[in-house]
Amino acid sequence: MTRASFLPFVLTVAAGCSDAGNSGTHQFTRFSMGTVVDYTVAAPSAHEARAVVDSAHREMERISHLLWEDDSLSVIHRLNESQAGLDVADEVARFLRRARSLVEESGGAFDPTIKPVLDLYAFDEDEPRPPTQDALARSLESVGYAGLTVHDDGRVSKETAATAVAVGGFAKGYAVDRAVAVLAGAGIRSAIVNAGGDMFCLGTAGGEPWRVGVRDPDEAEEILLVLNVADAAVATSGDYQQFFEYDGVRYHHILDPRDGQPARGVRSATVVTTTAERADALATALFVLGADEGLEWLDGIPDAEGLVVDLDGSLRFTEGMRTYVASGIRATPSGG
């Protein structure tokens, strides 16, 4: 993994549309997969930057129409709705196989087949509420990536009609990676593609690392610490991103596939690794596993580093994560 340098830099970021006609860093805001996508691109002119961003976003939209389960025409949506499975394109098959690898790598802490349970919580409805124990138990019978088989001939078969995958975050990461590939193919050497907090930082900001703030779970407008990132992806899973309260208890959307309950070990988990797709899955798994087990597990993965915000608000991180921390508070290594 590329190691970030530690030289200081000051580079301000303005929200909204880019400057017209000037060489430098230009910013654009788009929407895809139900979230905002921020493009920060270094290009000789705003015109050139806009052109490459338009190309990159077309690629992101293509992925969205292919993989975003909330798009009723997407392959994943149709797979979820099917009784026994369907034939899929090679790109989708490869995507699902990568998901399986990450399920195995995380020991099941990341498992997209949690979707039937996730649907029970009805986060998108006007009055969400936690499922009953009976409904939860029945739904958990459909959870487990073993229930989904991706055959060599491109057919995906489901063990039960209820088997379904929630790959939204994972697909978002893949879309970010593909958008970055388009930018790089167009000659862009310095950019950030940030889809709702899952991002890839391509190159550097004029020779200095990109500065990525990690949000404070308790104060949405506050930054807990800053990471120096270059040629790497960053993703965060947090219990504040999507939740509801019922009878005084907060239910958030990061469910533990083992029991179908919201994972309660940490407030947020951030991972820096080689691709945005992988960062999303590893951040989810780190969140589910919690601080002790999760950081120990992630320490054993050579191309990934992570940090968690513990329940008491303290920061804990893998040993290698320290090299990414530009500035922060209450930071202690995972051992203490």
Add this chain to the structure above:
Amino acid sequence: MNRRDWMKMVAVGMPVAAAYRRHGEAEAANALLIVTDDPHAVIPLAIAAAGMNAAQAVHSLRPIEPSRQDLTIVRGGRVIDPASEPQGPLAELARRLRDDRTPGTFLVSLEARRPPAKQGVVFESGGKVVETIRAGRSYRSITIPGATGDTVFSLQDGVLRVVSSSCRHQLCRRSGGVRSGRIVCAPNRLVASLRGPAPGLHAITG
């Protein structure tokens, strides 16, 4: 920094002064100067001890010949020994560094960037700026059309919030009020950004 301040620095923090002089670190009116063997552990501690905003802290880092670990404050151009503030967190950090026998091999200069100026609000719909609000004023309702209908914002005492929206899930309204950053309504393709010099970040995760 004038000669008198140099002499003060020599008096209160010889290793820091020596390292500073030898390595020609740039002058700063307000900074912490630290000699340490573990900058990545010490920098976050120094930021917390100084009460700096993490997002606004900027450091420079330079390898130096082994020197005694130390911390010196430069405030308003004046050199201050942190031990002169015996109860303060910076004094405590300075004591810890000075008690550590391991030679310091890095010189760190840590500064806080200027705080952001007053902010206005920029409203974008479908990628186009449709409204801008000047800084320092309050508005009971600002109606912005979007892809599914209107979204109504309020700006009161510097806090921007969504009052009502045509979107289905109302995440934008439920996210509450903000004093900085932005509010996004993805279904309506709306972004409401509080303008102003950014805190030195390129992106935010989480």
